[in-house]
Amino acid sequence: MKNISIGHVDLAYYDTLQGESWKGNIPQVNPLTTLLMVHGFPLSHAMWRPVIEELEKTKRCRIIAPDLAGYGESTSATLPTSLSEYADDLALLLDTLSIKEPVVYVGFSMGGYILWPFLMRYANKLKGIALVDTRAADDSDEARATRLKMARNVEQWGTERVTQLMRPNLFSAENMDSEVVDKTLQVITSTDPKTIAASQLAMAARPDSTSLLADIKVPTEVVVGESDQISTVAEMRMIADAIAGAEFTVIEKAGHMTPVERPVELAAALLKLVDRVAIS
Ligand code: MLT
Numbered sequence: 192m193k194n195i196s197i198g199h200v201d202l203a204y205y206d207t208l209q210g211e212s213w214k215g216n217i218p219q220v221n222p223l224t225t226l227l228m229v230h231g232f233p234l235s236h237a238m239w240r241p242v243i244e245e246l247e248k249t250k251r252c253r254i255i256a257p258d259l260a261g262y263g264e265s266t267s268a269t270l271p272t273s274l275s276e277y278a279d280d281l282a283l284l285l286d287t288l289s290i291k292e293p294v295v296y297v298g299f300s301m302g303g304y305i306l307w308p309f310l311m312r313y314a315n316k317l318k319g320i321a322l323v324d325t326r327a328a329d330d331s332d333e334a335r336a337t338r339l340k341m342a343r344n345v346e347q348w349g350t351e352r353v354t355q356l357m358r359p360n361l362f363s364a365e366n367m368d369s370e371v372v373d374k375t376l377q378v379i380t381s382t383d384p385k386t387i388a389a390s391q392l393a394m395a396a397r398p399d400s401t402s403l404l405a406d407i408k409v410p411t412e413v414v415v416g417e418s419d420q421i422s423t424v425a426e427m428r429m430i431a432d433a434i435a436g437a438e439f440t441v442i443e444k445a446g447h448m449t450p451v452e453r454p455v456e457l458a459a460a461l462l463k464l465v466d467r468v469a470i471s
Contacts, residue, residue, distance in 0.1 A: 192204065192205055192236075192258075192264055193205075193206060194264070195284065195287055195288070197280060197283040197284055197287050198280075198283060199260075199267055199268045199269050200260045200265060200266070200267040200268075200280055201265060201266045201267070202257055202258070202260070202265045202280065202284055203236075203257065203258045203263055203264035203265045204236065204255055204256060204257035204258065204284065205236050205239075205243070205254070205255070205256040205257075206253070206254070206255050206256075206288075207243070207246075207247055207252075207253050207254045208253060223252065223253055224251070224252045224253070224294075224295055224318075224319075224465050224468055224469065225252065225253045225254070225255060225290055225292065225294040225295070226246070226252050226253070226254045226255070226294065226295045226297050226321075226461065226465075227255050227256075227257075227281065227285070227294045227295070227296050227297065228242075228243070228254060228255070228256040228297045228299075228302075229257070229259070229281065229296065229297065229298045229299065229302030229303075229305055229306070230256070230258070230259065230262070230299060230301075230302050231299045231300035231301045231302055231324075232300065232301035232387075232390050232391075232394065233262070233350075233353065233378075233379050233382040233386065233387045233390060234262070234375070234378050234379065234382075235258045235262045235263030235264075235378055235382075236256040236257060236258050236263055237263065237374075237378055238299065238375065238378070238448070238450050238451055239254075239256045239299075239450055241371070241450065241451055241454035242450050242454045242457050242458050242461070243256060244454070245454055245455055245458035246458050246461065246462070249462065251462065251465055252295075252465050255284070255285075255288070255290070255294075257280075257281070257284055259271075259277055259280065259305075260276075260277065260280055260386075261383055261385065261386030261389065261390075262382060262386055263378075270385060270386060270389035271389060271390075271393060272389065272392065272393060273308075273393050273396060274301075274304055274305050274307070274308050274393050274394070274397050275308040275312070276393075277305045277308075277393070278305050278306075278308040278309035278312060278313070279312070281305070281309060282309070282312065282313045282316060285316060292318075293315065293316050293317050293318035294316060294317065294318065294319075295317075295318060295319035295320065295321065295461075295464065295465065295468055296309065296317055296319070296320050296321070297321040297323065297461065298320075298321070298322060298323065298325055299323040299324055299325065299449075299450055300323070300324050300325050300326075300421065300422065300447065301325075301390065301394060302323075302325070303322050303323065303324075303325025303326065303422075304325065304326065304394060304397055304400075306320065306322070306325075307327070307397070307400035307403055310403055310407070311403070317409055318409055318410075318468055318471070319409050319410045319411070319412075319464055319465075319467070319468040319471075320407065320409055320410075320411045320412070321411070321412045321413075321414065321460070321461055321464055322411065322412070322413045322414070322427070322430060323414045323415075323449060323450065323457065324414070324415055324416060324419050324421070324422045324427075324447050324448075324449050325422050325427075326421075326422045326426060326430075327399070327400045327401045327403070327404060327430050327433075328399050328400075328401055328426070329397055329398055329399040329400075330394070330395060330397075335395045338391040338392075338394060338395040339391070339392070339395055341353065341356075341387070341388070341391050342387075342388040342389075342391040342392050342395070343388075345384040345387045345388050345391075346384045346385070346388070348384075349384070350379065350380045350381070350382055350384055350387065351380055353379060353380075353382075353387060354376050354379045354380045357379060358372075358376060360420045360421055360446075360447060361375065361421075361446060361447050361448050362446045362447070362448055362452060363416060363417070363418045363444055363445055363446035363452060364418070364446075365444045366444070366445075366446070366448075366452045369452075371448075371451040371452065374451070375448060375451055401430075401433065404430060404433035404434050405433060405434075405435075407434045407435070407437075408435070409468075409471070410436065410464060410467040410468050410471050411431075411434045411436070411437040411438070411464075412437070412438050412440065412460055412461065412463065412464040412467075413427055413428075413430055413431035413434070413437050413438070413439045413440070414427075414439075414440045414441075414442060414449060414457060414460050415427040415440075415441055415442070415449070416441075416442050416445030416446050416447060416448070416449040416452060416453070417441050417442060417443050417444070417445060418445070418446045419445070419446055419447045419449070420446065420447065421447045422447065424441055427439070438460075438463065438464075438467075440456075440460045442456045442457065442460075443456075
């Protein structure tokens with residue numbers, strides 16, 4: 192992991208250019224596509240590691256996978272109060288790393304919610320989009336009330352309770368007892384309660400972004416685990432249908448956490464997108 196100071200955040204990020212297999216050598220793929228991989232709630236870039244491992248074998252794209260403000264190894268003097276602020280941090284990260292070519296934004300769940308303000312502010316930084324187990328709609332009243340309750344109480348509850356509340360909705364029945372479940376839940380439990388509260392408030396306040404879908408002009412891949420209960424197959428199919436030319440992939444034996452449950456299949460879908468971006 193590398194660290195970089197961007198405004199109020201000391202942002203930690205993984206960059207394949209520093210990865211073991213690349214050892215600082217930029218592969219001769221012209222132009223080299225950069226994937227900006229944005230994690231979900233309340234996780235860290237670590238959720239992408241199994242997918243990154245697959246993608247790194249091909250050396251066909253550079254990957255930047257940050258820990259958002261307050262998550263993982265990133266520290267922040269003040270926490271974002273809206274999803275737009277997370278989007279601003281990502282744009283600043285790309286600028287600070289001098290990544291001038293547009294990137295492929297890969298957003299998982301909350302990382303996908305952050306795409307919507309990113310798209311409104313920084314469309315010129317995008318040349319492709321992957322929406323992974325995410326949503327474009329805002330919350331129902333009930334879901335919003337649940338978020339606000341967690342935001343109010345998480346410091347008193349402790350993160351173990353957050354983990355227990357989230358666990359049943361994250362994984363498919365096939366994977367419930369696997370090692371990846373434990374690893375993922377450990378990340379949730381180790382997240383700072385203040386960060387959890389800040390993100391819940393930001394997600395509760397997010398607007399419905401479905402009207403943005405028809406304006407997306409870059410190659411797009413929509414991927415969902417077949418038994419995802421948070422962003423369902425039906426909802427993600429509607430997202431794909433609303434984006435001109437979007438490809439839609441349903442991944443078997445995966446719930447919400449497709450990136451850790453089925454990394455090989457997800458990496459294959461992302462590589463298809465990299466190919467489409469290269470010829471677009
Ligand atoms: C996530 O995985 O990022 C969360 O489940 C998103 C949410 O709480 O809606």
